[in-house]
Amino acid sequence: MKNTIEIRWHGRGGQGAKSAALMLADAAFMTGKYVQGFPEYGPERMGAPITAYNRISDNPIRVHSNIYEPDYVVVVDETLLESVEVTKGLNPEGAIVINTTKTVDEVTPYLNGYSGGIYTIDARKISEETLGKYFPNSPMLAAIVAISKVMTKEDFFREMEGSYRHKFAKKPEVIEGNLAALRMAYEEVE
Amino acid sequence: MAIRERLSGNEAISYAIKQVNPDVMPAFPITPSTEIPQYVANYIANGEMDTEFIPVESEHSSMSATIGAQAAGARSLTATSSCGLALMWEELYVAASNRLPLALCLVNRALSGPININCDHSDSMGARDTGFLQIYAENNQEVYDNFVQAYRIAEHKDVMLPIMICQDGFITSHAVENIELLEDEKVKNFVGEYCPENYLLNEKQPMAMGPYAVSNYYMETKMAQNTAMNNAKKVILEVGKEYGALSGREYGFFEEYRLDDADYAIVIIGSAAGATKDAIDLLREQGMKVGLLKLRVFRPFPDEEIANALKHCKTVAIMDRSECFRGKGGPLGAEVKAALYDYAKDVKAFNLIYGLGGRDFTVADAKRIYEDLMAYDKDGQAFEEYRYIGLRG
Numbered sequence: 001m002k003n004t005i006e007i008r009w010h011g012r013g014g015q016g017a018k019s020a021a022l023m024l025a026d027a028a029f030m031t032g033k034y035v036q037g038f039p040e041y042g043p044e045r046m047g048a049p050i051t052a053y054n055r056i057s058d059n060p061i062r063v064h065s066n067i068y069e070p071d072y073v074v075v076v077d078e079t080l081l082e083s084v085e086v087t088k089g090l091n092p093e094g095a096i097v098i099n100t101t102k103t104v105d106e107v108t109p110y111l112n113g114y115s116g117g118i119y120t121i122d123a124r125k126i127s128e129e130t131l132g133k134y135f136p137n138s139p140m141l142a143a144i145v146a147i148s149k150v151m152t153k154e155d156f157f158r159e160m161e162g163s164y165r166h167k168f169a170k171k172p173e174v175i176e177g178n179l180a181a182l183r184m185a186y187e188e189v190e
Numbered sequence: 191m192a193i194r195e196r197l198s199g200n201e202a203i204s205y206a207i208k209q210v211n212p213d214v215m216p217a218f219p220i221t222p223s224t225e226i227p228q229y230v231a232n233y234i235a236n237g238e239m240d241t242e243f244i245p246v247e248s249e250h251s252s253m254s255a256t257i258g259a260q261a262a263g264a265r266s267l268t269a270t271s272s273c274g275l276a277l278m279w280e281e282l283y284v285a286a287s288n289r290l291p292l293a294l295c296l297v298n299r300a301l302s303g304p305i306n307i308n309c310d311h312s313d314s315m316g317a318r319d320t321g322f323l324q325i326y327a328e329n330n331q332e333v334y335d336n337f338v339q340a341y342r343i344a345e346h347k348d349v350m351l352p353i354m355i356c357q358d359g360f361i362t363s364h365a366v367e368n369i370e371l372l373e374d375e376k377v378k379n380f381v382g383e384y385c386p387e388n389y390l391l392n393e394k395q396p397m398a399m400g401p402y403a404v405s406n407y408y409m410e411t412k413m414a415q416n417t418a419m420n421n422a423k424k425v426i427l428e429v430g431k432e433y434g435a436l437s438g439r440e441y442g443f444f445e446e447y448r449l450d451d452a453d454y455a456i457v458i459i460g461s462a463a464g465a466t467k468d469a470i471d472l473l474r475e476q477g478m479k480v481g482l483l484k485l486r487v488f489r490p491f492p493d494e495e496i497a498n499a500l501k502h503c504k505t506v507a508i509m510d511r512s513e514c515f516r517g518k519g520g521p522l523g524a525e526v527k528a529a530l531y532d533y534a535k536d537v538k539a540f541n542l543i544y545g546l547g548g549r550d551f552t553v554a555d556a557k558r559i560y561e562d563l564m565a566y567d568k569d570g571q572a573f574e575e576y577r578y579i580g581l582r583g
Contacts, residue, residue, distance in 0.1 A: 025196065026196065029368065035366070038361075038364055038366065039360075041364065041548075061368075061464075062463075063465045063468050063552075063553060064365065065465050065551060
């Protein structure tokens, strides 16, 4: 594993890509890593394309620029495939995971001949089955952890459970649903 | 035992504010500093601190109320960015000339126009002549550490000046990263109680604050402010050293990174220093003698110290994240070049403008600058005295 793992998130404002990046930073931090989680800010509004980033490393991280050559890319909204060059700079030894009902063969034409790993996951279905609503960020978070292996499965689920119990202290009824969403997504791409 | 945490720059400075627990915080929200009063208001609402929070209707009012509270005898602060700082303009001078050691948490953001919410240093650089002390940070850790030291510097009897603790908007303020925090007691003991000598609410010593100064008096007040600014140099070093003994992180006027034997150097302020350090390590592996001077303290300006640290270098690139429209470079370029003229005339220095309005600064950008500095020195390759880098192709 190389020293710093770099991940780029593509989503639309309001879908939680930034929150997912921060949750990933949190979970990795809890396993002892050095982390960065940050969004690229513009005039944000619901529905506009947004980018968020993670760096995860065993050593202190000094660079604060955006990530141009990520190891992994997460596409939270498949409609971005037509307007954003999501594979730009993507490490051919890495992978991309896309939230879509389409198959890998169906999305490949949008990926500029990307030769690394390509994964698809139906985060809407998982989210609606487990949470009753469409929050794609938990399934996508689980998918990228399963694919990138930035932490072990055990570490990830332990830290996420702690994190949800803290985050949803006043809404405990959604904790189980979120954990179920993570589990379904993780096992689907594992 | 330090506390291992992960916080954004805004969370980090808010946490330091909570630990210092000042008396009064008036504030008005503006991106990207809005989170600071938000976090502080939450801490107050949760009973974790007892600062008096005053929501006001503009930044002119927030600085005015901070000045009023500080003059009354309360340790005070506010937070702002960009146009918010611009709206405080006349009050900034009032705070400094009345020798009020209040704190201003500045999250650096470009000034309009065109309107832009991202980082550059045009707001604080525009305020460089207001009489505020100015301290900058590379990351969340330094923002936290700088705020813990802020009142010790500002309130020192030989200083008594307002202090601006600056960090890069979004790049630092909104990036969650690892950080080491001090325990509450350690911070409280380090900062201590505020015991002003003169203050308005002291009924035993009635006084006027901010009276008119006729020409017979005005000039001496400016001279006194400047003396205080010079005095701050010694205090900043003493406090930085004491903080080092407490935290393991000692601070001076600037950080030198692989500079002592460097032929080629970059002088830079803020978060872009990180990418520069990564570039230095890469180029050092190839045998290039390159280094960095990351300026932390811009007011007072440590001119002789900077010149001494750079005097062995062949060529230096001074990086400005703001434009001052003199047609020949930015504010940092002007001041570092003046220092070199006084103390190290042989160093050839160039002035580069980068990162305006949040334009990214990468490891590749820093590498290219070093390569250009070397090519000028070794091969006589042309290097404009003053130029913009990272423009659209």
